[in-house]
Amino acid sequence: MNKFLSLLLGITLLPLLGNAQDRITGKGFATRSAVIAQNGMACTSQPLATQVALDILKKGGNAIDAAIAANATLGLMEPTGNGIGGDLFAIIWDAKTQQLYGLNASGRSPKELTLSYFKEKGMDKIPALGPLPVSVPGCVDGWFEMHNKFGKLKMKEVLSPAINYAREGFPVTELIAFYLQGSSRYLNKYPNFKETYMPNGKALEEGDIFTNPDLANTLEQIAKGGRDAFYKGDIAHTIADFIKLQGGFLSYEDLANHKSEWVTPVSVNYRGYDVWELPPNGQGIAALQMLNILEQYDLKSMGFGSAEYIHTLTEAKKVAYEDRAKYYADPAFNELPVEKLISKAYATERKSLINPDRASRRLEAGKLKDGDTIYMTVADKEGNMVSLIQSNYRGMGSGMVPTGLGFMLQDRGELFTFEEVHFNVYEPNKRPFHTIIPAFVTKNGKPFMSFGVMGGDMQPQGHVQILVNMIDFGMGLQEAGDAPRIRHTGSSEPTGEVMVDGGELHLESGIGYDTIRALMRKGHKVTFKVGGYGGYQAIMYDAEKGVYHGASESRKDGQAAGY
Structure with a gap:
């Protein structure tokens, strides 16, 4: 050319001559x-999360336990793509019943936010950032639905690796450092972002040791108090109060009423x-x-x-x-x-x-x-297999980091339309596309x-x-x-x-x-x-x-x- x-x-254009490795x-x-392995397999986008999943399998946990543990770890280590402020979907092969199960753990729009609010404000679409695109985060409820139906180990043990990494720290990988630096340029204006994701006031670089003690505390509360600690306890009050202070509508009632769907x-x-x-x-x-x-x-x-x-x-x-x-x-x-x-x-x-x-x-x-x-998958020696995907949308999410919790809320609400005859039109208490x-x-x-x-x-x-x-x-x-x-x-x-x-x-x-x-x-x-x-x-x-x-x-x- x-x-x-x-x-x-x-x-x-690069010539189609193969890779530099010259594989034979x-x-x-x-x-x-x-x-290739016989007893268990884990595939995730972060090597440390993959090892967490294998450790859970080796301790006697099954693929469902390992998937939850790895997902919790990924929420800490890849905040640019997922976390407990987002939603979750999974397909699970259960070796005992020899059938597939599907889980929709996506959250709904705020009950008190209406389409007329946006139109009265002169908006032609839901903004990408800030409090208005925030919908109920479904991830944590998804974990407990999966665990209650199929899990073996106690949730304290399942969430322990993520809690330890959050408290003790881990080295940031190359790609996540790249994404964090990009996100920091436009999200640092939002409350609590710098305190959570920019230690010492600067964006994290490859190899930096990142700790998130706030997230460690939040995960400990979830491990101890179950899904209700997130949706009906102090965490829910903190989220709702923070969003209200920012001018949003996600309420304690929205969180308390959330449920996933098999x-x-x-x-x-x-x-x-x-x-x-x-x-x-x-x-x-x-x-x-x-x-x-x-x-x-x-x-x-x-x-x-x-x-x-x-x-x-x-x-x-x-x-x-x-x-x-x-x-x-x-x-x-x-x-x-x-x-x-x-x-x-x-x-x-x-x-x-x-x-x-x-x-x-x-x-x-x-x-x-x-x-x-993030997408990840885990399989165990009994034949259980988990296909799991989890996200905040638009990278890190809405920019909304509730005070003292260590995670960002998703902005999935951006994916509604304002066309009133459309199936995906914005409505209160509705799951977005x-x-x-x-x-x-x-x-x-x-x-x-x-x-x-x-x-x-x-x-x-x-x-x-x-x-x-x-x-x-x-x-x-x-x-x-x-x-x-x-x-x-x-x-x-x-x-x-x-x-x-x-x-x-x-x-x-x-x-x-x-x-x-x-x-x-x-x-x-x-x-x-x-x-x-x-x-x-x-x-x-x-x-x-x-x-x-x-x-x-x-x-x-x-x-x-x-x-």
Whole structure:
């Protein structure tokens, strides 16, 4: 590619020659082998959290105990993506009953905050920061729902590692230091942010030892007093009083009335594999809609990284995301046509919208009669598997750090729309549209893989790419995550935005120039973007050999480990 074309495209392309490591096995883009173990496996985005999960397993805890322990640790160590101020979703394979369970632990909007309040203030959307986008944090209740149903160890023991790390400190990792420094530039104006996340008045750097004694105290209260210590005790009063002082509406009553919901996961069969997601208010079924469309194509013959494959994948995403923009919302407020949306017949109808030679610029949702984040996964020797995702949204969240508690509240309320006829319109005591989604795969009724790809609207796209990489292109578990990814942005959104120009197609540097040129000729606006392609963790179970395979995201600080 000559210098003029490089400047015109605004990208720097690297030749697709493999990695500098020159590995003697596996795909050229693979960073490392998958981890293989018999007795247990944990895959998280922070090596110390992975070790916490393994320690819990070795003490006699099960995968559910280990997942809660690791999540609590991640909330301390990766405050840029998650914490007890956010929400949680999980899919759990229970070895005893041999079935899947889904948990929606997302919180609701304040009961006393109405749509008219925003309109009277002249707002055209819910702000990203401050007290107004704060919804009830569902994470802690989610932990106790999981633990009450499946846990083995006492919660004091489960939360002990996170409490110890919060009190004694831990070294900040490279990626989290980068995110903390970026967040500090715009969040340091909010009360208690500097005191909690900027010790000595400056942003944390890689290797700095970070302690959070306030969070240690909060977790100790939760370990001792259970979920009610968070939702009905002093912690709840502190949160409510702080938000009121900041001009917000989240109240003690909102917290005290919160409850999670056990839901039935939904699935489609993709080339012999049953892929499971949670129903809305999350976006998981977008992945199922995309898979139903893609199953109608011979992707294997197209070849990984080809223009034909990337075009087909991108157009399937655009089609599915139009339905996502219109129909995905809190099912307690609407009759959602989930069964129709994920049906094979509907996918056949929607496939007709895809032109194999031209990128679409504008699409419509189907006409139906019926109305940053962390991902982690753990498996144990009994065969229990947990697929868990947890987030504050928009990185660290709202900027609201209640005094003396050591964590930031989420800003998920930003994901409502003000369009009064929309399924996802803002209403009091309603769960907003959610981006975070765990996934699970079974084959012949048995567990095959627990996995997820964190990262906003990248998540359904990431789920699909991982599965296609493995099922259609024959990649291994780690290879499927290391493979160059694509991300399409600019689709219509549940917050009211409408795609009118086809959006943008972002490609990682491993995609060759010939492919990029062919995609541009089909009408795609191709850009090179650093980051934003998600964070992957996965555990695959080989039933024949009785071993787990673990993989972790090479783009982050993560680790897969087993024993």
